[in-house]
Amino acid sequence: MSWLQSIRFYTIELSLIAALLAAIGFFGYIGYGLIDPAAANPNFSGQQAMMHVAQQMGYGPRYTGSAGNTATGDWLIEELGQAGWSVYIQPFRVTTEETPARNIIAVRGQGPTVMLTTHYDSRLYADLDGAADRRTEPAPSANETASGVAVLVELARTLAIDETGREICLVFFDAGSNGGIPGWDADMGNRYFVEQLDALPRCGVPELVVLVDSVGDMDQEIPRPTGADEGLANAIWQVAETLGYDQWVNESAVEDTTQSNTNNPDSIQGNYFAALGIPTVEIRDPNYRHRGTQADTADKLSPESLQRVGRTLEVWLEEGVNRN
Numbered sequence: 001m002s003w004l005q006s007i008r009f010y011t012i013e014l015s016l017i018a019a020l021l022a023a024i025g026f027f028g029y030i031g032y033g034l035i036d037p038a039a040a041n042p043n044f045s046g047q048q049a050m051m052h053v054a055q056q057m058g059y060g061p062r063y064t065g066s067a068g069n070t071a072t073g074d075w076l077i078e079e080l081g082q083a084g085w086s087v088y089i090q091p092f093r094v095t096t097e098e099t100p101a102r103n104i105i106a107v108r109g110q111g112p113t114v115m116l117t118t119h120y121d122s123r124l125y126a127d128l129d130g131a132a133d134r135r136t137e138p139a140p141s142a143n144e145t146a147s148g149v150a151v152l153v154e155l156a157r158t159l160a161i162d163e164t165g166r167e168i169c170l171v172f173f174d175a176g177s178n179g180g181i182p183g184w185d186a187d188m189g190n191r192y193f194v195e196q197l198d199a200l201p202r203c204g205v206p207e208l209v210v211l212v213d214s215v216g217d218m219d220q221e222i223p224r225p226t227g228a229d230e231g232l233a234n235a236i237w238q239v240a241e242t243l244g245y246d247q248w249v250n251e252s253a254v255e256d257t258t259q260s261n262t263n264n265p266d267s268i269q270g271n272y273f274a275a276l277g278i279p280t281v282e283i284r285d286p287n288y289r290h291r292g293t294q295a296d297t298a299d300k301l302s303p304e305s306l307q308r309v310g311r312t313l314e315v316w317l318e319e320g321v322n323r324n
Contacts, residue, residue, distance in 0.1 A: 103174055106156060115206040117209065140294065148215060160318050208229075247308060
């Protein structure tokens with residue numbers, strides 16, 4: 001090969017390499033332009049949370065021991081794992097029939113533990129329904145259980161864990177919805193979890209506990225509960241006020257919430273944790289009128305209601321978990 005041919009050969013080869021590098025750079029640039037920088041750490045989405053509600057409702061009745069309950073638990077495990085959380089299963093049995101149940105625990109982060117909890121089983125009977133012939137059918141439990149689960153699952157997707165400076169534990173209790181039904185007690189999964197705290201691989205010593213229950217009502221009103229840890233409640237309700245959420249109200253603005261709580265045997269009670277000296281607060285709409293009825297369906301919920309609860313918790317956690 002002559003020196004002229006050699007130059008021509010290497011010139012062609014270098015040109016091809018240059019063209020290849022230019023193409024890589026061009027498509028890399030285009031790809032970067034298609035990626036929203038905020039997508040790596042999106043804010044809580046009420047619309048996405050409503051999709052999580054729909055997912056659960058699609059499984060049908062989700063009372064403990066049902067096929068729908070098993071499907072919901074399996075979905076939670078998969079969803080949380082795909083979001084990068086370490087997932088632990090806590091099996092136990094309830095009722096004289098030894099009905100199998102399982103709590104689901106998801107963990108991420110390092111530091112003092114902050115625990116967010118809800119329960120994912122639906123009510124076995126719609127025994128509070130106004131029509132007698134509908135009281136023996138399972139309750140849909142869209143707001144009563146699916147709304148709290150939806151908020152925590154969406155937080156699992158969006159929460160910037162490193163910004164919290166905490167170990168965050170999301171706990172989904174089973175066997176919590178059937179208080180007042182013969183053979184069942186309220187909050188059975190909650191109680192079992194607290195009894196087994198010392199045996200947990202992680203999350204066994206929570207610094208703070210927030211319970212989330214019945215929060216999706218489109219006529220939402222979230223009172224600051226009288227029995228909560230005052231500093232913890234003040235900090236979270238101040239975030240909601242800063243965000244402009246008028247639906248989060250001080251206890252003085254709410255009438256008859258004590259009676260509403262008394263009439264609801266399935267309210268997740270914070271005293272299981274508070275009895276251990278753990279600061280606890282429950283975020284809940286106590287005045288939801290469709291609880292325990294066939295009317296507790298997804299059309300009674302709104303993405304805006306879920307957004308207010310999820311975004312309040314997201315901001316509170318990411319700003320360093322204040323407790324005034």
